[in-house]
């Protein structure tokens with residue numbers, strides 16, 4: 001008989017994993033404590049918004065069902081993925097509160113279950129959590145032994161919201177932290193059957209895998225922040241152009257071109273919290289993750305720094321339109337979004353702020369409350385604006401033309417991602433970007449002062 005899978009936690013990641021596994025021909029039982037999520041899946045609908053999820057669940061509903069009963073799901077499956085929240089706690093660590101509760105439920109089910117069962121923790125946790133925080137719960141509650149009666153792996157996913165299904169089925173690699181050889185081999189062969197590509201599998205101890213997971217995210221954010229640092233420097237050298245610099249930099253194979261744009265900072269539910277958690281963990285083990293701390297500090301300071309640079313170009317009392325309020329295009333998530341931070345900073349210093357986002361209007365309205373007016377149409381937003389800030393490289397904004405802006409009252413466009421350079425640069429509207437100099441003369445004067453020596457001076 002084919003392996004049956006259960007997925008505990010039908011949220012943004014878990015629901016997509018459950019549907020993706022079902023789409024590969026396996027029976028999947030989803031478990032959630034949220035009745036609405038369970039009912040949605042059983043009715044053939046997506047419990048959360050994610051690209052392609054609704055279609056996938058509808059197409060494979062004969063192989064996917066959901067329940068609120070952990071016991072029943074564990075009893076009727078062979079492998080269980082645990083994908084519950086691990087929210088940041090007041091120390092900046094990832095809380096094990098939900099995972100511990102789920103492991104207790106799984107432990108009760110294992111107590112009664114005959115035969116071997118593999119438990120896979122997918123939720124992001126800090127080093128030591130699986131072995132010292134969660135494994136003891138399974139052993140104590142079930143009265144059984146890991147490595148004998150059941151297996152345990154820590155195997156996080158490297159997915160981006162908006163492409164969770166594609167990323168899960170086609171990862172660059174899979175990462176397995178294993179209790180023992182048997183648990184790791186079973187999960188490796190599971191991935192070989194489920195995934196669409198032949199991704200290499202890296203197997204290691206729980207602790208190394210826990211560190212590797214958070215290392216990936218914190219490295220990427222460090223790279224983004226490095227490019228943003230260069231963008232700042234480009235704004236201060238004559239003819240400075242971040243795209244010219246990063247194009248060369250990214251061609252070096254040791255570096256690579258991805259996440260090297262030079263623009264606004266990173267945001268969303270994952271990246272910002274990971275640097276904080278790594279910093280917490282380093283302190284907890286008597287050292288300091290200074291690169292993670294600095295990356296976080298620079299990223300948090302960026303919106304205020306950008307507004308400080310732009311402020312002199314906006315006339316007092318101007319209405320500023322922030323286009324792009326989600327943390328990235330094709331997303332409705334506004335958590336730690338740079339567009340939201342820019343809007344709040346501008347409102348705090350007295351500008352009237354209006355905003356538009358193709359998907360995130362509802363959540364942006366809650367986030368911005370009385371600080372900005374979130375409008376339902378891009379046209380209405382542009383109608384009210386004297387200054388336009390493009391905060392995400394959404395295709396909707398890429399299609400804006402000079403006429404769209406000129407025919408209205410728009411005086412200045414701040415193009416953070418340089419998506420309208422060809423269309424707007426050199427025309428009557430003032431065009432400002434991140435990472436390009438807007439005051440060559442002043443920068444030149446500064447460099448002359450820096451480098452003109454007695455030997456090459458005429459005087």
Ligand SMILES: NC(=O)c1ccc[n+]([C@@H]2O[C@H](COP(=O)([O-])OP(=O)(O)OC[C@H]3O[C@@H](n4cnc5c(N)ncnc54)[C@H](O)[C@@H]3O)[C@@H](O)[C@H]2O)c1
Nearest residue numbers: 009010011012013014032033034083084085086102123124
């Ligand atoms: N969303 C991402 O982009 C992403 C990426 C990589 C890793 N992760 C990690 O995956 C984990 C889950 O993230 P998410 O974004 O899917 O969370 P989420 O909040 O969208 O979903 C979690 C789901 O778990 C359910 N749940 C909570 N406790 C439960 C329990 N005891 N039994 C059954 N269901 C329970 C909740 O009702 C919810 O539906 C987190 O650790 C997160 O860090 C998420």
